[in-house]
Amino acid sequence: MPAPALHVRNLRVTSREDRVLLEVPQLSVDAGASVALRGASGAGKSTLLHVLSGLVRPEAGQVIWGGQDIAALSEDARARFRRETLGLVFQDCQLFEELSALGNAALASAFAPAAERARLRRSAAGWLAALGLGEAGPRPVDSFSGGERQRIAVARALAASPPVILADEPTAALDRANADALGADLVALAAEGGRTLIAVTHDAALAARLGRQITLADGRIVEDSDG
Amino acid sequence: MADLWAALSPGWQDLLLALLLVAPGLLAGLLVLRGLRPLPLAGAMLRRFAVVNALFVLLIAVSVGLGVGLLAQERGLRQGSARAADKFDLIVAAPGSEVTAMLAAVYLQPSDMALVSGAQFAEIAAAEGVEFAAPIAFGDSHQGAPVVGTTAAFVTHLAGPLAEGRLFAAATEAVAGAFAPVAVGDSFTPAHGQGPAAGEEEGAEGGAHGDFAYVVTGRMAPTGSPWDRALLVPVEAVWEVHGLANGHAPDDPRIGPPFVPELMPGTPAVLVRATELWGNYALKSRFTRSDLMAFFPGTVLAQLHGLMREVRAAMSLMAVLTQVLVTLSVLIGLMILVRLIARSLALLRAIGAPLRFVFAVVWAYSAALIAAGAGLGLALGWVAARVISGVITARTDVLVSATPGWAEVHLVAGFVSLTLLMALLPAWLAIRRPLLTDLRG
Numbered sequence: 001m002p003a004p005a006l007h008v009r010n011l012r013v014t015s016r017e018d019r020v021l022l023e024v025p026q027l028s029v030d031a032g033a034s035v036a037l038r039g040a041s042g043a044g045k046s047t048l049l050h051v052l053s054g055l056v057r058p059e060a061g062q063v064i065w066g067g068q069d070i071a072a073l074s075e076d077a078r079a080r081f082r083r084e085t086l087g088l089v090f091q092d093c094q095l096f097e098e099l100s101a102l103g104n105a106a107l108a109s110a111f112a113p114a115a116e117r118a119r120l121r122r123s124a125a126g127w128l129a130a131l132g133l134g135e136a137g138p139r140p141v142d143s144f145s146g147g148e149r150q151r152i153a154v155a156r157a158l159a160a161s162p163p164v165i166l167a168d169e170p171t172a173a174l175d176r177a178n179a180d181a182l183g184a185d186l187v188a189l190a191a192e193g194g195r196t197l198i199a200v201t202h203d204a205a206l207a208a209r210l211g212r213q214i215t216l217a218d219g220r221i222v223e224d225s226d227g
Numbered sequence: 228m229a230d231l232w233a234a235l236s237p238g239w240q241d242l243l244l245a246l247l248l249v250a251p252g253l254l255a256g257l258l259v260l261r262g263l264r265p266l267p268l269a270g271a272m273l274r275r276f277a278v279v280n281a282l283f284v285l286l287i288a289v290s291v292g293l294g295v296g297l298l299a300q301e302r303g304l305r306q307g308s309a310r311a312a313d314k315f316d317l318i319v320a321a322p323g324s325e326v327t328a329m330l331a332a333v334y335l336q337p338s339d340m341a342l343v344s345g346a347q348f349a350e351i352a353a354a355e356g357v358e359f360a361a362p363i364a365f366g367d368s369h370q371g372a373p374v375v376g377t378t379a380a381f382v383t384h385l386a387g388p389l390a391e392g393r394l395f396a397a398a399t400e401a402v403a404g405a406f407a408p409v410a411v412g413d414s415f416t417p418a419h420g421q422g423p424a425a426g427e428e429e430g431a432e433g434g435a436h437g438d439f440a441y442v443v444t445g446r447m448a449p450t451g452s453p454w455d456r457a458l459l460v461p462v463e464a465v466w467e468v469h470g471l472a473n474g475h476a477p478d479d480p481r482i483g484p485p486f487v488p489e490l491m492p493g494t495p496a497v498l499v500r501a502t503e504l505w506g507n508y509a510l511k512s513r514f515t516r517s518d519l520m521a522f523f524p525g526t527v528l529a530q531l532h533g534l535m536r537e538v539r540a541a542m543s544l545m546a547v548l549t550q551v552l553v554t555l556s557v558l559i560g561l562m563i564l565v566r567l568i569a570r571s572l573a574l575l576r577a578i579g580a581p582l583r584f585v586f587a588v589v590w591a592y593s594a595a596l597i598a599a600g601a602g603l604g605l606a607l608g609w610v611a612a613r614v615i616s617g618v619i620t621a622r623t624d625v626l627v628s629a630t631p632g633w634a635e636v637h638l639v640a641g642f643v644s645l646t647l648l649m650a651l652l653p654a655w656l657a658i659r660r661p662l663l664t665d666l667r668g
Contacts, residue, residue: 050663053577055577055662055663055666056663075582076581076582076583079576079579079580079581079582080579080581081579082577082578082579083578083579083580083581084579086579088577088578090577090666094570094574094577094666096268096271096275096571096574097275098270098271098272098274098275099267099271103267103271107575107578108578108579108580110264110265110267110268110575110580110584111263111264111265111575111579111580111581111584117264156578
């Protein structure tokens with residue numbers, strides 16, 4: 001699937017107390033672009049990422065991926081969109097501790113159609129190998145270091161070959177060396193596949209690897225520049 | 228439809244009922260799991276909180292086991308008491324309480340009873356259609372085992388061929404019940420009375436029959452009744468040790484019938500066996516009169532069981548109520564457990580798992596706990612029933628063999644089905660939980 005372009009229009013997310021968490025009149029991201037979302041804590045970066053992934057439905061506005069406004073979709077339809085279009089990487093890996101590395105990387109095979117399961121497992125094994133964990137597939141994930149666990153999470157995000165990768169602080173829990181290595185891999189793997197990569201990050205080194213920097217403050221985009 | 232059902236054998240009816248009971252739960256499962264493969268993830272969640280899940284399974288198992296054990300025990304007790312009375316076709320005794328007479332003659336429970344006289348016994352023994360009439364004279368004991376005076380024919384009727392030794396052939400010989408506290412070849416002196424107080428006066432004047440001893444010549448095969456702990460002696464000996472005539476002329480060394488009516492001191496009860504089954508009814512009718520009463524122990528027992536029907540109903544209701552409470556506890560427990568796995572479920576939803584799949588994972592997780600608990604409960608109930616049966620058998624000498632049967636299978640099938648259906652609720656609530664909140668843990 002080719003990477004879809006993103007168009008956000010008149011986006012507005014508020015808290016239960018009606019406080020504005022995010023207000024984005026207009027934002028576009030080209031297909032295959034790489035974008036860093038930056039800003040202080042509470043600026044709205046993660047909220048924007050959650051809206052872009054369909055995990056949060058905005059009170060107003062459109063989030064259009066490849067012509068499809070996911071804000072207007074039902075929960076199940078948004079899940080389908082994520083399944084088919086997005087690869088998500090979370091700050092704290094979010095792994096199933098009782099599954100092996102391969103079981104986690106191929107997690108989507110658990111709910112994929114029968115015809116796709118084998119392909120997903122092969123793909124997951126391939127991504128683990130590409131991320132330096134080729135021999136580690138059968139090992140339980142609790143035996144891995146933090147950096148390795150995040151690589152497993154990246155392999156999981158890539159297993160279904162999604163055209164878009166959304167990452168929330170993917171290197172935040174890693175030491176410098178691991179953060180640099182993972183950041184480099186993430187950017188390279190996204191670029192190789194022509195994928196769109198949008199990453200929330202405080203990590204200046206990772207942000208520097210991405211083509212575009214968007215800075216948020218108080219829920220609004222205050223700076224948007226090419227890297 | 229009713230005719231078709233009635234035409235089925237009881238076994239088929241039980242099997243079909245079990246299937247009908249479990250069908251709603253299984254059907255729900257088939258619909259929930261159709262085309263999905265949630266078991267690996269459900270298994271991972273079971274392993275993730277293994278201790279909590281094991282405790283939950285244990286809770287279900289103990290509750291199901293209690294219900295199963297209770298029902299099986301009640302039925303085992305009923306069947307055991309009926310089996311113990313099986314050999315007692317017709318009892319004739321002096322007028323009084325049939326229940327008291329039955330408890331005394333069949334279950335060897337100590338009680339004071341008026342006597343059937345020698346003349347009455349002679350009339351009974353000589354009646355048309357009587358295969359044999361055996362006096363049952365109780366009141367003495369040895370080491371807690373009742374000593375019962377009767378005839379050799381009754382011993383054979385009660386237990387068939389002896390397991391060991393031979394029948395008594397003299398007034399000083401005895402045959403031991405299968406589990407009586409004596410061995411073949413032992414001698415024992417009977418004591419007045421039965422029960423815990425018996426023999427307390429032993430040594431004192433009038434306590435033990437110190438000048439009289441029996442030699443055990445044989446041992447009966449087990450009967451599954453209190454007679455297994457009894458010591459059976461010639462009825463003549465019971466009369467003699469109490470200083471009474473022994474039913475025969477002084478120079479007559481024989482034991483056993485016929486007895487001389489004038490020399491027979493009387494007996495609390497007479498077991499009568501008719502030559503034909505229907506003859507028992509005629510004999511019952513004949514000896515039900517102002518100076519005698521005749522009754523079928525089986526009928527009296529059935530009446531007692533009938534009286535106990537209310538107790539049985541209450542026990543069944545308790546078992547069902549317990550299961551309902553357990554079912555509600557299971558439901559609440561599942562909701563709590565779902566909170567434990569909420570983050571994993573949120574991850575699944577975040578990476579695009581269909582809601583139906585997440586629903587299936589939660590249901591499969593719940594179903595595994597329920598099935599494991601119910602299966603373990605059935606096993607626990609079986610063990611509990613066996614243990615309690617053993618205790619009751621040891622205490623009453625009535626062989627109680629309580630093993631779970633179809634009634635218990637139906638109880639468990641209904642419980643499993645109901646809880647599998649109720650497990651749909653926590654599964655539904657799980658997919659309604661706030662995704663982002665759960666994802667953040």
